[in-house]
Amino acid sequence: MRLTVFNGSPRGRGSNTRAMLEHLLKGFDTVPGNSHEILYLKRVQETERLVQAFAEAESVLLAFPLYTDSMPGLAKAFIEALAPLCGREHNPPLAFMVQCGFPESAHCRYVERYLQKLARRLGSRYVGTIVKGGCEGVRLMPERMNRKLFARLEGIGRTLGQDGRLDPEQLRRLARPERYPAWSMPVFTLLIKTGLLSSYWDRQLKENGVYEQRFAQPYH
Amino acid sequence: MRITILNGNPDAGNQAFDDYLRQLAAALQGQHDVAILDLRELDIHYCTGCFGCWVKRPGQCVVQDESARVCRAAVQSDFLLLASPLIMGFVSALLKKTNDKMLPLIHPYFAVDQGEAHHRARYERYPLLGLLLDKGPDSDDEDVVITTEIYQRTALNMKSRLAWAGLTQEPVQEVAHAIDRL
Numbered sequence: 001m002r003l004t005v006f007n008g009s010p011r012g013r014g015s016n017t018r019a020m021l022e023h024l025l026k027g028f029d030t031v032p033g034n035s036h037e038i039l040y041l042k043r044v045q046e047t048e049r050l051v052q053a054f055a056e057a058e059s060v061l062l063a064f065p066l067y068t069d070s071m072p073g074l075a076k077a078f079i080e081a082l083a084p085l086c087g088r089e090h091n092p093p094l095a096f097m098v099q100c101g102f103p104e105s106a107h108c109r110y111v112e113r114y115l116q117k118l119a120r121r122l123g124s125r126y127v128g129t130i131v132k133g134g135c136e137g138v139r140l141m142p143e144r145m146n147r148k149l150f151a152r153l154e155g156i157g158r159t160l161g162q163d164g165r166l167d168p169e170q171l172r173r174l175a176r177p178e179r180y181p182a183w184s185m186p187v188f189t190l191l192i193k194t195g196l197l198s199s200y201w202d203r204q205l206k207e208n209g210v211y212e213q214r215f216a217q218p219y220h
Numbered sequence: 221m222r223i224t225i226l227n228g229n230p231d232a233g234n235q236a237f238d239d240y241l242r243q244l245a246a247a248l249q250g251q252h253d254v255a256i257l258d259l260r261e262l263d264i265h266y267c268t269g270c271f272g273c274w275v276k277r278p279g280q281c282v283v284q285d286e287s288a289r290v291c292r293a294a295v296q297s298d299f300l301l302l303a304s305p306l307i308m309g310f311v312s313a314l315l316k317k318t319n320d321k322m323l324p325l326i327h328p329y330f331a332v333d334q335g336e337a338h339h340r341a342r343y344e345r346y347p348l349l350g351l352l353l354d355k356g357p358d359s360d361d362e363d364v365v366i367t368t369e370i371y372q373r374t375a376l377n378m379k380s381r382l383a384w385a386g387l388t389q390e391p392v393q394e395v396a397h398a399i400d401r402l
Contacts, residue, residue, distance in 0.1 A: 009269065010266055010267060010268045010269045011268065011269045015269075042266075044266075065269065067267065067269070067320045068316075068319045068320055068322070068323070068374050068377065069370050069371075069373040069374045069377060070310070070316065070370050071316070072266070072267065072269075072316075072317075072320060073266050073267065073313050073314075073316045073317025073318075073319075073320050074266045074313070074317070076308075076310065076311075076312075076313035076316045076317075077313035077317075079308050079310075079313075080307050080308050080312075080313055082308070083307075083308055086358075102336070102337050102338075103337050104336060104337060106336065107336070107373070110366075110369055110370045110373050111370060113366050113369075114309065114310060114366050114367075114370065117309055117362060117363065117366060118308065118309065121308065121309060179335070179336065180335070180336075180337075182335055185332050185335055188330075188332055188337070189332050192329070192330050192331065192332070197329070197330050198328075198329050198330075201274060201275060201328040201329065204271075204275035205274075205275050205278070208275055208276050210275070210276065210277070210278055213278045214278050214327075215278070215327070215342070216278040216279040216280075216342075217279060217295075217342060217343055218279045218280050218324075219279070219288075219291050219292040219294075219295040219296070219325070219343075220295065220343065
């Protein structure tokens, strides 16, 4: 099987989406005869070529980070460019991957419904959506911190490569935590108060010399 | 109320949508202070996910485009109406890219809200949100529901709530009354 992958991250090659895809595709490519190609939606000036690649694809994976609760603007622009393909016969089967910076995967479930409908709109077989929260730091973390995540993605990729489907149990395991139980919220609130969860931002604010301006309200 | 309407119609040829918004603004004017921002006329770049608005220039996009006008109008309004035709079952890429560029309005730090992680507010108050969609021939009720539910989430992340949602298939006067009653 040949998989055409569209990376919808505005960060392109430097994205968490790409770091995750790398491991998913490693699993996919373990199946003899499988191959893939990755195209970047941030190259908006090449939309025509991207749509052409979609139209000719054997199967498609569209991956993006969650931007204000759905797809980034440039990924929506690509989806709009696919409109002429609606109602055409033999559109490729469609799989999706959505990742977000929020720690829980639940944030991505609303756009998942949209993607399911999008496949139907295009007359494509809906293969499924890979969802994962807590991904903002993936590209920056040491390899060992991501070991479990990457192993799971590789497993999901292998199943996709072998059977052309996504395994619900593998997806469920990857998505954990789907949401945090109510009892853990006071713990989370406490963690916020300690400033531990802010250190990622504070370090950058300080490096840029704007830590004292972090609560600025320029549009007040 | 101070009301800002974000016109997410990307197609200057779709005059009917623009006309609807003009009529709506006229119906609300008098009682309210209404302004329309035609997004397709503004120079708004795609968000690149650089987080510069959080860590380099807190509260402002590092790319100095006209999204700053949208951010300012949002913070200074009581009601922000997001208006768009449904295209491929969702709001236009034009409106979506504009929403992406409103990230400077919130703060990077986490906060717990409704039992979930969200971001902390940057401002003391935010406008109530509204969503006005044109269903058009290529969309159905399911598209409206999916889009509305996503914008309920967007409102939650903008420290607000989706106070009203409706369709341009409804008469202008009825929509104006509904907004008037908020």
